[in-house]
Amino acid sequence: GLHIFFGAYPNMMRLFSELGLHERLHWKAHRMAFALRERPGEFTSFEFTPGVPAPFGMALAILRNTQMLSWGEKLAMVPALLPMLLGGQEFIDAQDDLSVTAFMRKHAMPERINE
Known part of the structure; x- marks a missing residue:
């Protein structure tokens, strides 16, 4: 892609x-x-939203979507995504040895997201 x-x-x-x-x-x-x-x-x-920089644009897009994730599932994602938002590229680079699924499971994100 x-x-x-x-x-x-x-x-x-x-x-x-x-x-x-x-x-x-x-x-x-x-x-x-x-x-x-x-x-x-x-x-x-x-x-x-145009003009909203990554990764904040992704966070906003997830929050605004009403069909894919419940508010409970969105809240369950916060502990995993907050270090990404605050730590930036350094945190992201430190995750290179994990697949997306492994990252989600490591941070106890809702399993339904992996389906």
């Missing part, structure tokens, strides 16, 4: 400008879509 470009984003944008492509780019709203397992054929999404 495009996440592989995030580290090279400034260079990629400079390349687009050098090639004369920058003005032709059509940006889409940043959102993450999810199928609702308990309601086949239905979807929900995390809608990101």
Whole structure:
């Protein structure tokens, strides 16, 4: 996915400008879509607010979504996500040896999120 470009984003944008492509780019709203397992054929999404930097934009998108997680599940995620918000990249880098599922289980996040 495009996440592989995030580290090279400034260079990629400079390349687009050098090639004369920058003005032709059509940006889409940043959102993450999810199928609702308990309601086949239905979807929900995390809608990101423009201008809100990561990881705060993700936290806001999770909080605003009303279909995927209950408030109890959202609150259960706080102990795991708070160090990420406060510790930033240093905390994130220290998690490199864990898969996403292992990270979630290590921090007792709701198991339903892993499904």
